[in-house]
Amino acid sequence: MKKKLKLNIKGMHCRSCEVVTKEELAALPGVSDINVSFQKQLAVLTLDQSKNSLTEVIEAVKRAGYEALQEESVGTEANKSTAGAKVTRSSVPVKIESRVEAQGRVFLNDHGEPFFDGKISKFQKSEYQQSFGNGEVKNFMSKLSGSLDNAPLFNPLPSQDNVLSNKPDQIPAKKSQIPEISTPAETPDIRKRVSLSLSGMHCSSCAQLIERSLKKVDGVSSANVNFAAEKALVDFDSNQATVENLIKAVENSGYKASQIDQKDTEFETRKRQEETRMLFSKFISSLILSLPLLYFMLFDFFPGAIGKLFFNPYVGVLSFILSTPVQFVLGYGFYKGMWSALRMKTFNMDSLIAIGTSAAYFYSAFNYLSYFSLTGTLLGPVIEKIPELYFETSAFLITFVLLGKWLELRAKGKTSDAIKKLMGLQPKTARVIRNGNTVDIPLDQVVKGDILLVRPGEKIPVDGKIIRGSSSVDESMITGESIPVEKNSGDNVVGATINKMGSFEFEATRVGSETTLAQIIRLIEEAQGSKAPIQAFADRISAWFVPAVIIIAIGTFLVWYLIFGASLSFALMAFTAVIVIACPCALGLATPTALMVGTGKGAEHGILIKGGEPLEKICRITTIIFDKTGTLTNGKPIVTDIESYTETGEAQILEIAASLEKSSEHPLAEAIVGFAREKDMLMKNVENFKAIPGHGVTGTIKGETYYMGNRKLMTDVAKVELGQLHDKLIRLENMGKTAMLLADKNQILGAIAVADTVKETSREAIDQLKKRNIEVYMITGDNERTAQAIADQVGITNILAEVLPEDKANEVKKLQDKKQIVAMVGDGINDAPALAQADLGIAMGSGTDVAMETGGIVIVKNDLRDVVTAINLSHDTMSKIKQNMFFALFYNIVGIPVAARAFAFMGLVLKPELAGLAMALSSISVVTNSLTLKYFRPGKRNYLSLIAPLAMLILFSIIFGGFAKISSSMAFE
The missing domain is CATH 3.40.1110.10 (Calcium-transporting ATPase, cytoplasmic domain N)
Incomplete structure (x- = not known):
């Protein structure tokens, strides 16, 4: 009798854990259809109860070093007495320079070299404490500062006793077979990462406010809020905090948050569309209420304006009626944001808008009520307007800000086009064979082990293995290669690729968030949500920017009113203009918008950039080291x-x-x-x-x-x-x-x-790197003569030959000691120590086996020219970030003095409402400049990107000058 079993397995940290567990289970008689997922901590298998038992299955998992519980009986007494016994993974204590103490297991990788799978239990100043697997070994290695002398796991000649092979028949059945093994009680991995979708942010100060709120939650180890992407990426201890705690912290800050459902691929699109519609509705409503105020304002400039004599007495009451809902209903969000910031003892853009509009509105309301108390009427004198009323200023200010936010939101939506395109590759349904019948079901209902049918021209729904039939498959969305790949029984297929010719049936092996496409999307999302080091500069400015602007505005008012003796209305309008023209939005958008477009563009060309730091670092590389086998060569000797x-x-x-x-x-x-x-x-x-x-x-x-x-x-x-x-x-x-x-x-x-044969593109890539004045090295374990022969073919003169795997990191460090900024390019497994030691690790991936956990950058197509493309893309992206920061700072440096009426003696002033519109245009210009990166093409100049900054600078200067000219003609005393 066969039975389908689901086991919860605790302690798996990486793909290697997954492989070890699967091999232990596969060695059991009567066990088949095994699927193990370290992400879900789950194993699904079929057990023939006539040949084996549940107890033996659980014991096999224990031998692999993990804890297993049958899913159906988790927490029951029966389960506790059998499967629920606490087991721990074998561990090897490691001490290095008295700074690190690690416990884990040592395995042989695909090249017969040892790698570490375990956790660091102590690090100086508690700088680095977490469990990690093979994929994260580079982070562990980078903390060791190259000193590995006392580490048994990196012994050049490890004995059979202290190295565990990754072969089932070579993994010790008992812990006692491994010398000096300690078995401390191990707790399950309780670290979790969650992505939150945010709404209600208006500037980088809002993002910083949310970030601080999240970091105050007990158990949160890191929180990264991306203003442009409107997302938060939070790492936390699930024993101390929950997702609900995080959402509550955001809501207490005055914003909205929800957990991103990875299965709902259209959530972000729907959310963005809803926000855009809501903001557009607010803008239209505000515009409708404000347009009559514009009509009334024209009475001051056109004596013969139609209806002037009739409407003049009613201008005061109508302006009060029309501007009030704009100020307190449509502008409510600004007051709410200001209140949230005040509760956190800070200021943000909402504070500036609320203060600026309130100054104009309440000054006008005070004058209007004063007029009413003196005259006893709400109407003005016959054929005259009530003086000193500026309701139109507050109303138009809010209208223009809403317009700017709507345009900005639309532009920001285009920065994530790369993810939208990838999500659009997935089919909505899958054709599954169940009980002999073929049925179409939604994609998210496909489970591991399902048998799916794919016909010619259809997209493959999920990752799997062909069991019947053959075809050719277009895998260009993953590999970039346009030539279809022949697929036969036993071959793997990737979800979202296109079946070209024949029909075939395949078994689903990876579904949902485990598919190759889902992992690529996750990688891009996390990269776009990260911060580049240069962002720290913008954050530091934003932190003091708003308080500084408020101080400047107050100083402007006092100087004009008390020192120069200007009228109260003149001084107040100068105060308001300074408040609303200065906004940290443009500065906050400078880095993330360019980063989002840059990483997305990289993904389109098969370059997966894991965050802002690698993207920023690669364009500063002075030396690149290439591994020989599989990197410069085809790896198929x-x-x-x-x-x-x-x-x-x-x-x-x-x-x-x-x-x-x-x-x-x-x-x-x-x-x-x-x-x-x-x-x-x-x-x-x-x-x-x-x-x-x-x-x-x-x-x-x-x-x-x-x-x-x-x-x-x-x-x-x-x-x-x-x-x-x-x-x-x-x-x-x-x-x-x-x-x-x-x-x-x-x-x-x-x-x-x-x-081994050299890749056709290796020579071209090396030549291009040399043209950029980058020193190129080849590192290999081969003897010097063999290495020289390969190096001659690709044009490399710097050769590091006969280097043992564990010595590669030392060779990297030698170059770093010479003040070189070093990138290491390798396969991501054999070269893990060197990838970690290098300033930047670049892992060569391949189709369905992308080494996503190794290196700061993953080259999917195994084409070395993409290393050059990554450098060019990094250079263009960093240029955009610097241009954006220049725009943001230049705009404020020029705009604030004009708004403060420092050039009033030259007849140059700026009305508050036009200052608000200029502020909105500054943010739009930054986003638009970043969007020109979308026209990046490998090996070609992006002329639009080159011309755009100068064109926008000229255009903005003309618009700004026009605003000042209009304001000057409307100046008052």
């Missing part, structure tokens, strides 16, 4: 030569070598094993297999110990001499081939030469 140096035949050498290498996943090993399989050779059973990183492998076949690897393995481990073979090896290496030697305990039996 082939066997070119087999040489025998004894009576052992070439076929036997290949047979022994392939048997040894079948347990290794190194690319060179795969080449040898693949070549042997092409020859239909049967692999022999190998005992005592051991992978020695940077050297090779060793094992016993039928009682005879063999060694397969490089010269160092022969001389240091096998203890055999090369003798006259040295010249033969040099001959092979000079042709760019890697010679791997096979030896027994007595002598070297033969050699197998393997060669």
Whole structure:
């Protein structure tokens, strides 16, 4: 009898945890259809109860080092007595320079090198405390400052005892097999990250206010609020805080928040459309109420205006009636925002608008009521207006601000077009085969294990593996390659790619937030929600900007009224103009809008930039180090030569070598094993297999110990001499081939030469980097002659050869010690320590196996020209950010003195309502300038982006001058 089981598994932190657990379960008889997700902490499998039991399944999970609970019985007494027993992961205490103490497990990665999977339990000043997995090892490594002398997990020659292979049959069944293992009680990973959608923000000060409120919540370790994206990214301890606590903190600050539902891909679009409609409605309502006030204002400039004599006595009462709802109903949001800021003991843009409009409105209301108390009538004198009323100033000020906010919101919506395009790639429904029937269901109802049918021309709904049929699939949305890829039974397919030819059935392996597309979208969203280091400059200015403006406005009023003896109305209008023209909005939008467009544009070209810091850093790189295998080369080596140096035949050498290498996943090993399989050779059973990183492998076949690897393995481990073979090896290496030697305990039996081909685009990419005056290095574990042959093909003169994996980070550090800003480009697994040590790690990904957890930048298409594209995109984006900051600062530096009427002696003044419109236009200009990045194309100049800043500067100067001219003609004393 077969039964579907769901197990909650605690303690998994990364893909490696997922693999280890799955392999342990797969080794059990009667267990099939296994799907393990470390994100969901869940395993789904089918159990044949006639061959195995639930207890054995849970024990298998325990052997992998995790805690398992059957989902249906979580929390029950029966479950507590069987599956609920607390288990802990095996851990290796690590101390480094007395600063770090870590506990975890050491595994062999795909290249036979050790990597660490565990958690740091102590760090100096508690600077870094969190659990992490293989993907996050680079963060751990970066904290070690390159000192790894006492770390057993990075021993160049780890023994079989202290390294756990990632093979099921090599993972110790008992913890006692690992020496010096401590097993402290481990608590489940309680760190959570949540994205909140925010509404009600009007400027960067609002974002800072929300950020401070979130950080005050107990258990929140970090909070990052993006004003342009209207999102908050919060990391918190789920034992101390909940999402509801976070939302409440935002609401207590005077804003609205809701958790983003990853399944609802159209939520943000709907929210943005709703906000845009609401803001447009407010603007239209305010405009309708304000237009009559504009008509009344024209009476002062056109003596023969139609209706002037009739309406003049009614101007006061009508202005009061029309402006009041504008001030307190349509402008209510500004008062609400100001009150929220005051409660947090700060000021924001709402404060400026509320203070400015209130000054004009209440001054006018005071004069109007004073007139009423003196005359006893609400109407003005016959054919005359009541003097000193400026209701139109407050009404138009709010109208223009609402107009500016509506235009700004529309422009900001375009900055996230990249995510919208990616979301639009997903089909809405999927065709699922259930109980023999084919039914169409909504995409979010697809679960792992479902069998789906895809017909020609249709989009593949989710990630999966083909079980019947074949076709060609357009994977250009992931890889950028326009040529369809042939797919047959057993091949993986990616959700949102397009089926071109035949029909096929496939089993869903990753659904919802686990699909490749969903992970790319998540990566972009987090990148767009992050802050670039340059943003700190804008934040510092914004922090004191509003209080400084209020002080300047008060000073302006006092100087004009008390020192220069101007009229109260003149001084008050100067005060109001200063208040409303100065706004931190433009400064707050300068960085995030450019960052959003830049990261989105990168994603369109297969460059996943993980935040503002990598984007800012890559354009400052002075040195780039490329790993050889899989980065400069295709990473698919082939066997070119087999040489025998004894009576052992070439076929036997290949047979022994392939048997040894079948347990290794190194690319060179795969080449040898693949070549042997092409020859239909049967692999022999190998005992005592051991992978020695940077050297090779060793094992016993039928009682005879063999060694397969490089010269160092022969001389240091096998203890055999090369003798006259040295010249033969040099001959092979000079042709760019890697010679791997096979030896027994007595002598070297033969050699197998393997060669890798250089990528077609490598030379072009290197040449372009050199044109940018960037020093280019190649780093490899190969000998110097083989490395030189490859380097010559791609045009690299700086070669770091015969470097062991654990020494790559030291080579990076040597360059950093020379004051170089270093980027490391590698596959993201073998090069993790070096990627971490480098100022910027660039991981080469591939289609469905994007190394999203390694490196600050991921190159999806495995095309080195994209490294150059990333540098160019970074340069353009940083230029935009600096231009935007210039616009924001220039606007305020010029606008505030004009608004303060410092040039009134030249006849240059600025009416408050026009000052408000100028303020809105400044924010729009910043967003528009950022949007020109959308026209970025690899290898081509973005002329619109180059021309835009100058064009906007000229246009803004003309508009600003026009406003000042209009205001001067309307000046009053």
